[in-house]
Amino acid sequence: MSAPPLLRLDFPARAESLAEVRAAVQRTLSAQGMESRVVARLVLAIDEACANIIRHAYRGCGDGTIALRIARHRGRLRFRLRDRAPAVDPGCVRPRDLSECRPGGLGINIIDDTMDHWRLRPLKRRCGNVLTMVRRLRTRKT
């Protein structure tokens, strides 16, 4: 049986929502007694994931919604973001080579570097995608 979510937040897929999302994630993770540096990094990763959904999945149209759930279970934090945008090909979503100095495309690197693992899954029968990110509470990562 999975644990009840620490946070359930549904919000419009707009850039203007992000400050409120960051504040809610920050409060939730701080209440778990996590180190502020780790909280800041996780907040950044969630923000990047939401920004990618807004820009690339919904293509900035502003009409969609995003559902965020954070749960703690067996020494892990699980972050789940669900959108109702057209299906995204997970094969196209991967970190880029950081030795290239160019604008854009850093969000996935930040997520990849912050989380222990993550998975993007387009929903087969309904419109939308689910991004699941997992971070162990005891990890060598920042």
Place this chain on the structure above:
Amino acid sequence: MTDKGSELRRDGDWAVLRIWGEVDLSWSQDVRRQVLEAYAKAKALAVQLDGVSYIDSSGIAALVEGFQHARSKGGRFALLAPSEAVRAVLELARLDRVFPIYDDLGAARSG
């Protein structure tokens, strides 16, 4: 002072764009435009970041564009006094080794 904003000033040959607050997707396009417009006024641009409490990859992308613009036009570009929040993201993106970073404008001038 408002929770986020920017101001552009001229200091000799340099334009100094000071930014403060949270730079995220809701504002980064505006920051990008300001960085590129500042080059219309000077050949050297310093972006002062001590008051930036949060920056995401879209904000970093605006700085990268400014840096690339300077390189292509033979101008100078510098970051001044990045806050801890900015430094953390620059390090994560391995851009702390790419951007010229100085404590203040005096150091950027002689750098």
